[in-house]
Amino acid sequence: MAEAMTADLRHSEARQKKLNRALRLLSDCNMALVHAEHEHALLNEICRLCVERGGYLMAWVGYAEEDEAKAVRPIAQSGYENGYLDGIRITWADTELGQGPTGTAIRTGLPGVNQNVLTHPGMAPWREAAIQRGYRSSISLPLIGDTKVLGALTMYAREAQAFDPEEIRLLEELASDLAYGIVTLRTRAEHEAAKEKLAFLAQFDPLTHLPNRLLLRDRFEHAAQGAQGEHSTMAVLYLDLDNFKQINESFGHEAGDKVLVSAVERLQHCILATDTLCRLNGDEFVILLAEPQNASGIVAVANAIHDVFSEPVVVDGNPLNLSFSVGISVFPADGSDFDTLLKCADAAVESAKIAGRNTYRFFTQEMNADLQEQMRLSGELNRAVRQDEFQLHFQPQVDLRTGWITGVEALVRWQHPVDGMIPPARFIPLAERSGHIVQIGQWVLNEACRQARAWMDHGLPPLVVAVNLSAVQFKRGNVLEMVSSALASTGLPANCLELELTESILLQDSVSTMETLRGLKALGAKLSIDDFGTGYSSLSYLKQLDVDKLKIDQSFVRDILADGDSASIVKAIIQLGHTLQLEVIAEGVETDAELAFLRASDCDAAQGYLFSRPVTAELFEKLVRNGVRWPA
Incomplete structure (x- = not known):
């Protein structure tokens, strides 16, 4: 009688000790969630805590792939693994490789509990590898975020029958908190990426990554201040890609985008690092020659643009002959503000087109009909x-x-x-x-x-x-x-x-x-x-x-x-x-x-x-x- 009571007491103490350990693990994991900044680092930390604080032999997180095989991809791991995750194939499909605790948890959205590796039928494909590493029981907890199962947190214990109902309940709470943390970090990352993208788009063209009109204007204002003080000149070159509409209609907009990117790569070779090449819109670009310029220097850039396209651009196996019509206005002779110079250069572009395209024209007062x-x-x-x-x-x-x-x-x-x-x-x-x-x-x-x-x-x-x-x-x-x-x-x-x-x-x-x-x-x-x-x-x-x-x-x-x-x-x-x-x-x-x-x-x-x-x-x-x- 006394021996039975002693055994019951020891069992009760051991059970309470496990629950206390699980509670501490839950608390530690929540602290990790509060301080987490990156998803992968969080998953590694949770796995580490499961092993070091929770006393489990190994822990890993796998994400559910949406591929044809419905594979489970290991993302993070801690503890004694010895190549276990490299040698097993787990899916969340309703097949033999999806009947284990991990696949079942992801597929059903419910915890998959394996109380004994030796007897659990779903563990057959991995039983030998698990026994070799001392895994006697395991639990897989679905990570459910925004009503979707993201993956599972799986833990292995040294002893069979390791998971009682109260411990499972605490571990479910841990998995729920982890899933919330994953979703929160992803949302935060998406918001940061959106802000960064919008900040980039404020000043740069998304296709070519060239400065846009706003940034060009800003650079012009700074350069104009210096030019006025030194009584020097600048030039604005307005570039219009000839027959670009025909390229889009013949080969499609995706090919058209590739043409623009290739054109920009060549244009960059025609200017100095102090100059600015800007994509204005569609097939129109502007070059700001900010260094002191005389007429021969400006003409040299215009001729370089002509020469750099002497060889065709190859897009998707199609050789395309490109050329630009270029209109040129000069600061301060044609105007002292950005808008005026841009309009003058634009008017000169029309003159270059009338002259047969693939050439340049300086702005003259005769081009003022539109103005x-x-x-x-x-x-x-x-x-x-x-x-x-x-x-x-x-x-x-x-x-x-x-x-x-x-x-x-x-x-x-x-x-x-x-x-x-x-x-x-x-x-x-x-x-x-x-x-x-x-x-x-x-x-x-x-x-x-x-x-x-x-x-x-x-x-x-x-x-x-x-x-x-x-x-x-x-x-x-x-x-x-x-x-x-x-x-x-x-x-x-x-x-x-x-x-x-x-x-x-x-x-x-x-x-x-x-x-x-x-x-x-x-x-x-x-x-x-x-x-x-x-x-x-x-x-x-x-x-x-x-x-x-x-x-x-x-x-x-x-x-x-x-x-x-x-x-x-x-x-x-x-x-x-x-x-x-x-x-x-x-x-x-x-x-x-x-x-x-x-x-x-x-x-x-x-x-x-x-x-x-x-x-x-x-x-x-x-x-x-x-x-x-x-x-x-």
């Missing part, structure tokens, strides 16, 4: 403002989860008495330069608010109307007073007005601008960042400003199916927006395939020709009143 046309329109803007020649068209914004129209963007058009309907791309830049954008912008805001209020009075559900704000309005107009007045005079609720901020507004980085933006939020208006991902300031101000929405630029949407970088950018913007609890909308959606990609990426809303072109207020009202809904 004169712009001046004509600029002069007529004043009359257009006075005589109410502007109209608003409205483009629906669609909730991708429900298919219903939930918002609308107000877009201004100019009904010219002679030229007809002039699109905003032609006159908005002119209006910004001339200052007329302040008056036009005020009219657009008042008219958009009035129309949105009228729709409500006609019985339509409240819709958010989006209105673009220009950087010039912030510089020259009282934006806060203008918005407040428009809301008060029309009776539109402030939460039905969304103000789209361009990157150039955030670039101003002035105290007054930031105060105005905070004042707009205080009114109750919504704020969104237009064309997000094309500039660098938005990212830094997202946390400072109480922004409601990010708008993905149509240039990214247009290329999501053909360009892996654009697809990654779109996903990164959506992920970043949701992390910051912002709504994300994509503009320029034109195909069902683009829409499917955005839905699969969890984008909140979209607008574009696929849903509707910008239409008059009357047609938009009919769309809403008729209950037009796109399949969700």
Whole structure:
């Protein structure tokens, strides 16, 4: 009797000791989770703790592969293994190699317990190897993250019947915490990668990794300051790849991208390290020759560009003859600011094309026909403002989860008495330069608010109307007073007005601008960042400003199916927006395939020709009143 009681007591003490050890292991692993920064290091640390603190003979983590064989890939291990993981094949398929504790745990999402290697039927393929290493029992715990089994944590004990129910419960808790840690680290890594990518894209082209327009402008400003002080010259070379459209149409956009990358490699040989080669857009590049230049030096670079393409570029086995039309403007003779020099060089490119392409032309005043046309329109803007020649068209914004129209963007058009309907791309830049954008912008805001209020009075559900704000309005107009007045005079609720901020507004980085933006939020208006991902300031101000929405630029949407970088950018913007609890909308959606990609990426809303072109207020009202809904 006494001996039985003593044996029971010893058994109870041993059991309690094991539970205490498991509890300490759980505590130590949770501490490791709290301090973890990298996934692989965390897995190695957990395996080490299982062996050193938990007293298990060996521990390893395997991830479930989504391949045809449904293999389990060892990721981390600690303890006495002696080549065990190298010599075994484990799957999570419902086959003989998937009936062990690890495969079963991954396949079922439940712990796989092997209390005795000698008798467990599922251990047959690995029994001999396990016995040789002293493994007598084992447990595999599924790592379940975001409702998906990521893999399993497997531990081996020296003795049979090593895992009682209470210990299994504690180990399940450990595995659950580990899975949460893995998901958290992956999410954190994805967010960091997204931020890094957006920071890179702020200044560089994703395909060629060349500086973009923003970085080129910055380098020009610095170089111009030095050139002015030394009374020296610089040159801007505008390069247009000849017949690139034909290459895209004949060989496809993927081949076209390879052509651009190959062209950039050759162009780099034509310039000095102090010069800047920039991808402006599509097949257009700009070279800034920042060192003091005379005409012969500039011509030497233009000739080098001609000569470097004397041999064809081979893409996917196809030899392609490439050439560039080059337009050249000179600082300060043709202009002292970036925009003027770029326009002059662009005008010179057209002259090079007329001359037969594959050549260069310096800018001359005779090339000013286009500039004169712009001046004509600029002069007529004043009359257009006075005589109410502007109209608003409205483009629906669609909730991708429900298919219903939930918002609308107000877009201004100019009904010219002679030229007809002039699109905003032609006159908005002119209006910004001339200052007329302040008056036009005020009219657009008042008219958009009035129309949105009228729709409500006609019985339509409240819709958010989006209105673009220009950087010039912030510089020259009282934006806060203008918005407040428009809301008060029309009776539109402030939460039905969304103000789209361009990157150039955030670039101003002035105290007054930031105060105005905070004042707009205080009114109750919504704020969104237009064309997000094309500039660098938005990212830094997202946390400072109480922004409601990010708008993905149509240039990214247009290329999501053909360009892996654009697809990654779109996903990164959506992920970043949701992390910051912002709504994300994509503009320029034109195909069902683009829409499917955005839905699969969890984008909140979209607008574009696929849903509707910008239409008059009357047609938009009919769309809403008729209950037009796109399949969700």
